[in-house]
Amino acid sequence: DTKITERLIDVTENLKWFKEMQDLQTDTTKNSISQVENMKAHGRFIVGCDKKRTHLPDFFEERKIEDLLRAEVVFESGETKLLRYKDLKELNDKLVLISGQTNYHDKVLHFTQVFGKLTQICEVFKELNECGHPKYQKWMFQQVFSDPAQACETVNM
DSSP states (O other), X not given: OHHHHHHHHHHHHHHHHHHHHHHHHHHHHHHHHHHHHHHHHXXXXXXXXXXXXXXXXXXXXXXOHHHHEEEEEEOTTSOEEEXXXXXXXXXXXXXXXXXXXXXXXXXXXXXXXXXXXHHHHHHHHHHHHHTTOGGGSSEEEEEESSOGGGOEEEEOO
C-alpha cells in the first residue's frame, strides 16, 4: 500500500520536528532558570533614575517603565550584566510558560512575584513624578533579589 509509506514518512518527519521542539524548550527552560539562579546569587533590582544618563528627563516629562526598572548582576569575576525592563519582561514571560513544571515552580513563583511588585513600584514612582513631587525626581530603590528583607532605599537629591 503506497499510502502507508507516505504516512510513515510523514510520521517520521513529525517526530523529528517534535524532538527538535522539545530540545529547544529544554534549552530555553535551562537558560531561563540559570538566569534566575544567577540573579538570586548575585543580582539586585533597581527602580528609579539611571545615574549613568547624562540627561535627566524634564520635570514634567513622562517617564516610561522601560526606563525605570532594571536589574544588575555582578559576578564574582567582577563582570556586570545589566538587564533592562525588556529583558526582565521576556524572562518573566518565559518563566510563566514553564511554571507548570513542578521542579522549577518555587523559583518561577519567586521571580514572578518580585517582578510584579517592582513593576507596581515603578507605576507609583511614575505617578509621583507626574504629580510633580520634587522629592522623587532622582529617587532610587534597590532590592537585593535573593532576600526581600535586604531591601534598601536610596533617595538621591
